[in-house]
Amino acid sequence: MRRRRALWFWVFVGPFAAGLALFTYVPLLWSVALSFFDAHNTVTPTHFVGLDNYTAMLRDDAFVGSLRTFLVFTAFIVPATYVFSLALALMVNRVRRARAFFRSVFFLPAACSYVVAALVWKMSIFNGVRFGLANTVLGWFGGDPVAWLSITDPPWYWLVIVTVRLWLQAGFYMILFLAGLQRIDPVLYEAAAVDGARPGWTVLRHITLPQLRATSVAVVLLLVINAFQAFDEFYNLLSDARGYPPYARPPLVYLYYTALGQGQNLGLGSAGAVILALVIAVVTVGQARWLRLGRTDADG
């Protein structure tokens, strides 16, 4: 009986495990191996160069600049999305009627492709000519058209990047928070009311937020990882046929050009990918320890 169950286990899990190994772990290990070789225009390791690719990448201003840019982006987008999606969840949770409708409306953008949303933002809302949506609104108030994605001073392109990401992902995190909110025992709120706690900020601070701690930790971790992996909207908003501007260049875009673009330096690109993976791992682990992920109150 046990052998039979094991057989069925492998029948169902085997193909997926094989796919995971073949398409994820083998390329991953191959890429790590490649990072120690000179591999121009080839995925076959040829000339061993040791740590040269790593030192070259860490001395490359463009790559280090992209990492720096992304630390700033992460530091902004994570709290912004957290606050925005939590506010949405609190709002939808309080709605008495048509809650499912509002939940769906706010969640719907999560189903939209990042590429499509980026193009809508770029071509229709935030293009730089006078008939773009944002510039039309500015015009009503007497403002001159703004080239949102083309000027660096002030850096309006961040407004475009941040709003498209907020629009796309806030709904998803709102659903996570809603699930968390619905698991809070109403008795706690009733007890607080009896004790004289005023509804609003006090209740949010002393009951809702502590009760949402587990959800918050998961949300923040996911947000940090997603922020470092940002690619689609940056690439589609800012690239053109000739390349990508050096400002607001995410590490993944830079690695794409280095390894997969015409540069075709797969050894250097692999070293960059390993460095980026290590940065994400260190930030995530550090953050998990800081947020005491996986510990209960009893663990101290």
Place this chain on the structure above:
Amino acid sequence: MTMSRRALLAAGAGAGVGLLAACGSNTGRGGGGSGTELSQWYHQYGEAGTQQAVQRYAAAYHKARVTVQWRPGDYDQQTAAALLTDSGPDVFEVNGPTLDQIQGGQVVDLTEMLDGVKDDFNPAVLTPKTYDGRVWGIPQVIDMQMLYYRKSLLRDAGVQPPTTLDALVDAARKLSTSKVKGLFLGNDGGAGVLGGTPLHAAGLQLVTDDGEVGFDDPSAARTLGKLRQLYAGKSLLLGAPADWADPSAFIQGLTAMQWSGLWALPQIQQQLGDDFGVLPFPGDGRNGRPTVPVGAYGAAVSARGRHKEAAKEFVKWLWVERTDYQEDFALSYGFHIPARISLAKKATKLKNGPAADAVRFTTDHGYAQPLLWTPAAQTAYQDALSRIIRSGASPESELRGVVRKVSAELDRVKKVRNTKKSS
């Protein structure tokens, strides 16, 4: 009717095998069937009718069945990645090939294809496809870029067509109003499209004939600084819905002057009639000269293709022998200059008006990006240009960094060349 788990598994496995077989039979590649099958890739052209034209040429070839793939998106990146695999194209057009692709053995030597006709190909575009005396891509057409200006807008503003960079900066400022900007160099302010053009306009080069950095000179910084003046003076159109390659902004009256390609000329002529003229990028400084960039997509054969000889034969047939198709491809959709000198000479569509000016600019002032200008050098230079134009970075210090990077790249490719020769 119920189905046992075993029967369900068997049915699933059968369906899977069927699906795999169906996928495998539609690869567009040869092997096993009668006759050779070749896969040919093109990037997506903006001009209507081009796709149908290349499909017609492929269908007219009888020695092999040629499947045309029209590939939108990041074409250069797609081909670069595909050349690493066996499932890429047999024949493909390429904005190169790059030096790394040639040195990496990714493309096939096509020198023999040009036996007896090599002199008929324009050297400006054949030279960047030649390495160590061997030809690695057959130029299809010549593309060039130039400055379009709206005659009526210049006349109304009392501005003469600019013949120096200073005059261009001045004209762009005078032509800018609340509704119309003076000049459109692309949504990035010109950093991407201009490339080495301003350096050539200053009398310099990207890479010298003896393979050294060609712009380690104070005049380079001075000229690039003037591009910053255009940007800082708010004379540039930025954030247009269509970028520089598309003439929409110029036709719609969003800008009085636009940098674009010869391919856009028929569309502009159709919309504006005679109310436009063309100019080369104006020269700057004592050694300055007017300049226009020229380039050519070329037909190349992948070294990993299964039917290399058949692919070479097809390339020879289409891009060397069938001059009627070459002429049609160059002139029937957008305007391009035929890569064959004999065809260019008899092209009646290029004999009058702005088209004739464009051909003259190409002959008198054309420059092509040298083969030694690698993608890494290009990225470093373009990043610096972007920082100079958009962020007001110091041209001198930015160029110092670029010179260092480009020197290192030139050393690298020379080292590869020497290693290959000695082995």
